[in-house]
Amino acid sequence: MSLTEVSSNKIFGGYQKVFSHESKEVGCTMKFGVYLPPQVEENKRLPIIYWLSGLTCSELNFLQKSGAQRYASEHGVIIVNPDTSPRGLNIPGDSESWDFGVAAGFYINATQEPWKKNYRMYNYVTVELPSIINANFPVETGLQSIMGHSMGGHGALICALKNPGLYKSVSAFAPISNPIKSAWGHKAFSGYLGPQETSSWGEWDATELVKKYNGPALGILLDQGLDDEFFIKGQLLPENLVEACKAAGVPVVLKKREGYDHSYFYIASFIGEHIKYHVDHLTSKL
Amino acid sequence: MSLTEVSSNKIFGGYQKVFSHESKEVGCTMKFGVYLPPQVEENKRLPIIYWLSGLTCSELNFLQKSGAQRYASEHGVIIVNPDTSPRGLNIPGDSESWDFGVAAGFYINATQEPWKKNYRMYNYVTVELPSIINANFPVETGLQSIMGHSMGGHGALICALKNPGLYKSVSAFAPISNPIKSAWGHKAFSGYLGPQETSSWGEWDATELVKKYNGPALGILLDQGLDDEFFIKGQLLPENLVEACKAAGVPVVLKKREGYDHSYFYIASFIGEHIKYHVDHLTSKL
Numbered sequence: 145m146s147l148t149e150v151s152s153n154k155i156f157g158g159y160q161k162v163f164s165h166e167s168k169e170v171g172c173t174m175k176f177g178v179y180l181p182p183q184v185e186e187n188k189r190l191p192i193i194y195w196l197s198g199l200t201c202s203e204l205n206f207l208q209k210s211g212a213q214r215y216a217s218e219h220g221v222i223i224v225n226p227d228t229s230p231r232g233l234n235i236p237g238d239s240e241s242w243d244f245g246v247a248a249g250f251y252i253n254a255t256q257e258p259w260k261k262n263y264r265m266y267n268y269v270t271v272e273l274p275s276i277i278n279a280n281f282p283v284e285t286g287l288q289s290i291m292g293h294s295m296g297g298h299g300a301l302i303c304a305l306k307n308p309g310l311y312k313s314v315s316a317f318a319p320i321s322n323p324i325k326s327a328w329g330h331k332a333f334s335g336y337l338g339p340q341e342t343s344s345w346g347e348w349d350a351t352e353l354v355k356k357y358n359g360p361a362l363g364i365l366l367d368q369g370l371d372d373e374f375f376i377k378g379q380l381l382p383e384n385l386v387e388a389c390k391a392a393g394v395p396v397v398l399k400k401r402e403g404y405d406h407s408y409f410y411i412a413s414f415i416g417e418h419i420k421y422h423v424d425h426l427t428s429k430l
Numbered sequence: 431m432s433l434t435e436v437s438s439n440k441i442f443g444g445y446q447k448v449f450s451h452e453s454k455e456v457g458c459t460m461k462f463g464v465y466l467p468p469q470v471e472e473n474k475r476l477p478i479i480y481w482l483s484g485l486t487c488s489e490l491n492f493l494q495k496s497g498a499q500r501y502a503s504e505h506g507v508i509i510v511n512p513d514t515s516p517r518g519l520n521i522p523g524d525s526e527s528w529d530f531g532v533a534a535g536f537y538i539n540a541t542q543e544p545w546k547k548n549y550r551m552y553n554y555v556t557v558e559l560p561s562i563i564n565a566n567f568p569v570e571t572g573l574q575s576i577m578g579h580s581m582g583g584h585g586a587l588i589c590a591l592k593n594p595g596l597y598k599s600v601s602a603f604a605p606i607s608n609p610i611k612s613a614w615g616h617k618a619f620s621g622y623l624g625p626q627e628t629s630s631w632g633e634w635d636a637t638e639l640v641k642k643y644n645g646p647a648l649g650i651l652l653d654q655g656l657d658d659e660f661f662i663k664g665q666l667l668p669e670n671l672v673e674a675c676k677a678a679g680v681p682v683v684l685k686k687r688e689g690y691d692h693s694y695f696y697i698a699s700f701i702g703e704h705i706k707y708h709v710d711h712l713t714s715k716l
Contacts, residue, residue: 154657155695211497211698371440409441412497 147280150175156217157182160207169272170230171262176273177207183220184282191287191312191426192277193419195225196269196296196303199328200247203227206293209408215419221426223419224277226269228296230262243328244335250323251299252348254336263336266348270303270310289422291315293411294374298323301350301364301385308359313425315365315418317411318372321385322351328379351381351388364389364396365421367414369404433566436461442503443468446493455558456516457548462559463493469506470568477573477598477712478563479705481511482555482582482589485614486533489513492579495694501705507712509705510563512555514582516548529614530621536609537585538634540622549622552634556589556596575708577601579697580660584609587636587650587671594645599711601651601704603697604658607671608637614665637671640678650675650682651707653700655690 150162158181167174183190193216197206206212206225216223229249235258238245249265277283290311292300297319304314323329324345337343346352354364368375368382375382382398389396399417404410436448444467453460469476479502483492492498492511502509515535521544524531535551563569576597578586583605590600609615610631623629632638640650654661654668661668668684675682685703690696 153691153693153695154655154689154699156699160695208495208694211500213695213698214497369440403440405439407439408494409439409446409499412499413440413442 147276156213158184158213158217160213162203162207165276167268167272169264169268172230172233174227174230174268175203176224176226177203178277178281179207179213179216179223180281181213181217181220181222184222187282188220189282189284190220190222191289191423192222192224192283193422194269194288194290194300195223196251196290196292196299197225197228198292198294198296199228199243201228201296202247205408209412210415211412212415212419215416219419219423221419221423222281222283224273226273229265233262235259235262241331244331248295248332250295250332250336250348251302252333252336255343256336256338259336265299266303269299270307287312287426289313289426291317291418291422292319293317294380294406295320295328298350302348302353304362305350305353305357308357308362313363313365313422315367315421317367317414317418318369318375318380318406319350319366319382319385320380321366322349322381324349324352325381325384326379351385354385354388354392354394357392357394362394363425364394365418366396366398367401367418368398369401369406369410371403372406372410374406433562442499444470444499444503446499448489448493451562453554453558455550455554458516458519460513460516460554461489462510462512463489464563464567465493465499465502465509466567467499467503467506467508470508473568474506475568475570476506476508477575477709478508478510478569479708480555480574480576480586481509482537482576482578482585483511483514484578484580484582485514485529487514487582488533491694495698496701497698498701498705501702505705505709507705507709508567508569510559512559515551519548521545521548527617530617534581534618536581536618536622536634537588538619538622541629542622542624545622551585552589555585556593573598573712575599575712577603577704577708578605579603580666580692581606581614584636588634588639590648591636591639591643594643594648599649599651599708601653601707603653603700603704604655604661604666604692605636605652605668605671606666607652608635608667610635610638611667611670612665637667637674640671640674640680643678643680648680649711650680651704652682652684653687653704654684655687655692655696657689658692658696660692
């Protein structure tokens with residue numbers, strides 16, 4: 145599997161790089177960001193955190209706006225952030241909405257035409273991409289965690305809940321916590337999976353998945369700005385996920401942030417806390 | 431003078447805002463960013479740092495990508511960053527080049543048609559904007575410093591050198607240090623000021639201005655990435671400015687950053703150092 149380096153910029157002593165490659169899983173050229181902290185030069189194998197971005201994002205938003213590199217350098221952790229959907233396929237209807245199709249893959253495997261061949265972001269981020277990363281960068285095998293924002297926050301949650309033990313920890317900024325109960329989720333799942341009555345929407349919904357989670361202890365860190373317009377409009381529903389976690393005995397913490405909204409200004413303010421949380425799990429301090 | 435709030439986002443405990451207003455100096459609607467750290471809620475008057483951005487930038491690049499808000503909150507300093515030129519005037523030729531006209535005002539006052547009526551960014555950033563800021567935000571009178579990047583790094587230097595005592599300190603990331611000797615400077619100054627032989631280009635060139643600086647002690651902090659393509663191509667020429675400072679007895683420090691380029695990844699890595707430098711001057715620790 146060959147990688148093409150798209151860009152490389154020194155930041156906080158390490159290198160923020162972007163690579164492209166031909167993806168078998170989604171059938172197009174995909175890009176991802178990878179931050180290599182200065183510790184890679186010591187020939188160490190490092191833990192890794194995956195970041196999944198939200199609606200409308202490419203791989204660039206996170207690496208330009210979150211400020212994560214500072215904290216990754218402090219802790220010596222690699223961060224990888226993929227794009228949010230296949231691109232350049234020109235599937236009819238893939239660019240008509242900002243919340244469906246391009247930049248809105250929802251990290252699920254589609255089952256409906258014309259999406260099921262390419263919209264397989266779940267397999268891409270849980271299987272294909274990690275195999276590429278592990279083969280090309282100095283990653284300590286098995287030491288991986290996952291986090292994300294909004295659509296990507298939910299993506300991180302389903303990746304962790306559907307793969308017990310694969311990730312040491314999971315966190316989410318303003319995740320779409322219960323998509324089968326939100327307008328964004330209805331639109332995406334209807335398109336990718338077909339009608340709710342005849343398909344398994346619950347297999348791709350964190351609040352449903354946590355009810356039957358059966359695996360190693362998985363602490364879930366949720367983060368929510370209280371002035372987030374999408375939280376206020378009922379698109380995010382973190383309270384449903386917290387309730388389901390409590391009923392299922394899955395530890396969960398929900399940080400409520402007074403005055404913060406849904407933007408990268410909010411993420412930048414707390415990404416350091418999230419990286420520290422993951423590093424503590426990855427280095428067995430928790 | 432009325433301000434219109436364009437946006438407001440909470441970040442690191444304070445608020446990153448953008449305002450618009452009608453500028454008399456440049457004759458159009460102008461936008462600027464202002465970061466108000468949490469200390470403004472204590473009814474204190476705070477010191478202020480102005481940031482001047484580089485070619486192609488609006489007010490958004492700095493406030494989305496630099497990560498400056500974290501450090502401004504730590505130190506309790508307001509940061510204001512204006513746009514880089516008039517916009518929306520549709521002066522013939524103002525949008526044909528990325529390095530002349532819109533987003534390329536060079537922080538000088540033009541003397542040539544058709545630019546001299548509106549391209550007066552020097553007066554805008556040194557007189558009109560500070561008067562608006564001082565009237566609308568809790569700024570401690572007289573406690574101001576200035577910094578910038580590339581074209582804006584040079585802008586910061588000429589603002590400080592042409593106004594002894596107005597700014598407590600000045601710093602610049604990868605400034606166009608000697609524009610009368612660089613291709614970017616030749617293009618801009620020819621257009622805005624006319625032929626070099628018949629106009630006073632030296633009045634707008636930091637390396638020339640420092641030779642006749644006569645005012646309060648002014649420490650200059652320069653910062654340069656050694657992998658910066660524009661440094662390598664001779665557009666920036668910090669060595670000329672350093673030499674002129676030494677000859678004139680003006681203290682200067684040039685930080686050389688191995689492996690860093692011209693991007694905001696570089697700025698993000700060292701903006702904390704620059705803010706600390708200014709805060710030390712603004713609070714009379716130096």
